[in-house]
Amino acid sequence: MNHYGAQMMRHWQAEHHQAYGELREPTKYFTQLGEEIAEQVELRARSLAGVAPPGEGYLGRLQRLNTARLEAEGAIVREYLQQEPEAGETPVS
Template sequence: MNRYGEQAMTHWKEHKPLAFRELEDPEEFFTGLGEEIATEIETRARELAGEEPDGEGYLQRLQRLNTSRLEAEGEVLRERVLLDVESDQQ
């Protein structure tokens, strides 16, 4: 299980315990979810980074790619991992 799957599992255990208990195989579920999230982050980061501008230097490229990765990661984690808490947890 990758770090995204682990993060989702931890979040569900704490904030969505009823849904977590209903999972037949949590390890398999969060392993798959983590892989989906990693792929989605990679795809979105490439889209956000766009094409390499003419004359872009190494440090500018590194900054552009890192920024797009962090932005994509934040967006996807909010959409797929940091889900609303269960009503009894509010």
Template sequence: MNRYGEQAMEHWKENRPQAYRKLEDPGDFFTDLGEEIAQEIETRTRVLAGKGTEGEGYLQRLQRLNTSRLQAEGEVLRERVLLEEEPGRE
């Protein structure tokens, strides 16, 4: 299980315990979810990064790619991992 799957599993245990208990095989579920999230982050990173500009130097390219990766990761984690708490949880 990758770090995204582990993060999702911990979040569900803490904030979505009813949904977590309903999972038939949490290990498989979060392993698959982690892989899906990693792939989605990679895909979104490429889209956000776009193509470099002519004359773009190494440091500019590195900054563009890193910024795109962080943005993609934040978006995907909010959408797929950091789900709202179950009703009735405080």
């Protein structure tokens, strides 16, 4: 399980007791959720980073890519943390 999955698992344990308790395989669920979040962060970071401007040096590129990743991660994780599990729709796989 990656750090996104672990973060979501801790969040559900603290904030969504009932939905968490309904999961038959929480480790599997949060492993998959963490992978989904990581993929979304990567896609958003690539989009935010855009194309390198002409003459961009190593440090400029590093700053552009790191900034894009941090912005993407903050936005995506916030979106997932704000989602409420819906009754009867909680995955129990």
